[in-house]
Structures are given as structure tokens and as C-alpha cells.
Amino acid sequence: GDSVTQMEGPVTLSEEACLTINCTYTATGYPSLFWYVQYPGEGLQLLLKATKADDKGSNKGFEATYRKETTSFHLEKGSVQVSDSAVYFCALSDNTGRRALTFGSGTRLQVQP
Amino acid sequence: GAGVSQSPSNKVTEKGKDVELRCDPISGHTALYWYRQSLGQGLEFLIYFQGNSAPDKSGLPSDRFSAERTGGSVSTLTIQRTQQEDSAVYLCASSTGTGNVHEQFFGPGTRLTVL
Numbered sequence: 001g002d003s004v005t006q007m008e009g010p011v012t013l014s015e016e017a018c019l020t021i022n023c024t025y026t027a028t029g030y031p032s033l034f035w036y037v038q039y040p041g042e043g044l045q046l047l048l049k050a051t052k053a054d055d056k057g058s059n060k061g062f063e064a065t066y067r068k069e070t071t072s073f074h075l076e077k078g079s080v081q082v083s084d085s086a087v088y089f090c091a092l093s094d095n096t097g098r099r100a101l102t103f104g105s106g107t108r109l110q111v112q113p
Numbered sequence: 114g115a116g117v118s119q120s121p122s123n124k125v126t127e128k129g130k131d132v133e134l135r136c137d138p139i140s141g142h143t144a145l146y147w148y149r150q151s152l153g154q155g156l157e158f159l160i161y162f163q164g165n166s167a168p169d170k171s172g173l174p175s176d177r178f179s180a181e182r183t184g185g186s187v188s189t190l191t192i193q194r195t196q197q198e199d200s201a202v203y204l205c206a207s208s209t210g211t212g213n214v215h216e217q218f219f220g221p222g223t224r225l226t227v228l
Contacts, residue, residue, distance in 0.1 A: 036219075044204065044219040089156065098169045099208075099215040100146060103156035 002027040006090045006104035013080055013111050021075040021107045023064075023090035031092040033057075033066050033073040034101065038087045047075075047088070051095075080111045115139065117220035119205050125226045126195055134190045134223045138207030144215060145188050146208075147180060150222070151201035159203075162188060163210055195227045 006023040013019060025031065035047040035057070048057030053068035062077045073090060090104040118137045126132050138145050147159040158172040162182045173179075177196075182188040192199055202224050206217040 043221040044206075046216060046218075049216065091156075093215065098161040098163070099144075100158040100161055100169075100172070101148075101156075101206075101217060102158070105155045 002031065002092060002094060002102045004090050004092055004102055004104035006088075006107055009087075009106070009108040011107060011109050013109070015082055015111055015113050016079045017111075019075070019077040019080045019084075019109065021088055021090075021109070023073045023075065023104060025071050025073065025090075025092050027071075027092055027094065027102075029094060029096065030068075031094050033064070034091045034093065035062070035064055035073070035075050036089040036091060036103075038089065038106075040086070044089070080109070082111045082113055085109055085111045117205055117207050117218055119203075119220040119223050121223060122221065123224045123226075125228065127228050128197060129194055131191065131193045132195055132225065134192075134203050134225070136188045136190070136205030136207075136220060138186065138188070138205070139218055140186075142207035142209055142218075143185065144208045144210035144217075145182060146206045146217060147188070147190050148204040148206065149174075149201045150204055154201075156204075159190070192225075195225075197227045200225055200227045 003026045032051045034049045037047045048059040050057040050066035056065045087106045091101045093099045143164045145162040161169040177193045180190045202222040204222045205220045208215040208217045
């Protein structure tokens, strides 16, 4: 079945540091890929998405590129802020049937001032 | 506009009791999902409703779990004879159910604690 693997956390960075959170997936067909973010005390929010190979999703300074050849969707940001501290989930959705999300285990990011 | 709402936000129950969790999706969204977020299992799919079609129950962990959706809107997830391993945050999400990519909007969740 489909699966998503993302790097273990927690990741601790200083403000303005570069961020990369690795995500790889296994899926049949051509899934859509997502990054969701969960801020402390809040619900899951969609951060960005990509629906086909070589698409780049971007939002709030975060980017991720759908790489079919390496089955990856790494999340990147050039300069993190304290307000980016949250748990980040990589997810995929198959494009047939129910389109339920398969999530990675989540990566906690802590940004220190 | 209003997002997905869930109630209660917290529920503490004793082992063996039944609980009902409620989800109000975004108005007009035909697709509704339940997920469970637990320390041991991460985020996992439970059940999916699309319009008036029969639900996809393939993610329900046992026959103690059931869900219904009335009038194509509000959904209730019921857990019978709760066990301690049912303790988790139960998340509801809805989407338009149309188009190429079904972006899902999540509610704040119900934190269930089984003592």
C-alpha cells in the first residue's frame, strides 16, 4: 500500500537558518503530494501541495518540488522564523477513489530566537 | 466562512463506555473524512463519506467503531465499549469532492481520553 516516510524530529534551528525536511513516498499511480502544518494548540492546515511531477508547491516562504524520479517531496525554507515552530506532516493522496490522505509520522520543528 | 467544527473538543470517559464524536463539515462539501491521531500510530485514515454513496469503512480499526452521516452533512463517529488504546485525537476533514485534487480542510479535533 501507499506510504510516506519523513525524517525524524525534533529539528532545532536558530532563527534565519535554512530548513530542509525530507519526505519520500511509495505509491502506485500518480499521487498528489501535500505538506500540512500543525501549530501548537491548533488543527492541521494545508501548507502547500503539488499534483504532478516537477510541480513546485509554495506558501509562506516554504517550497517543495514533486520529484517522481526520486519519489520525494522535501520541504525547504531559506530563512526560518520562531513562528514557524510547529509539526510538519508530509502526505499523499491517490487520485482515484476516496483520495484519503496517507501521512508521514510528522517532524517537529523548533526555532530558537 | 465557517470551517470544519467538531464537538466536544475534549472527552474523558471510562473504559467500556460508549462515546459519540460530532463533525460539522464546511457547507457544501460533499466529501467527509475521519482520521485518528495517536502517539503510537500517527495520523491514520478511518472512514470516508462521499455524497449519498456507501461509506468507505476500510480504515476502521474494529467493529466497535462506526460512523454515520445524516443528510449529507453532519457526521457522528461512535466508539462502543471504549478501550484505553482508543485514546487519541479524532480529526474530521471535508472537501468539495470534485476536481482533480481534493484539498481537505481539517477541524480542530476531539481529544478522547479513556481511563
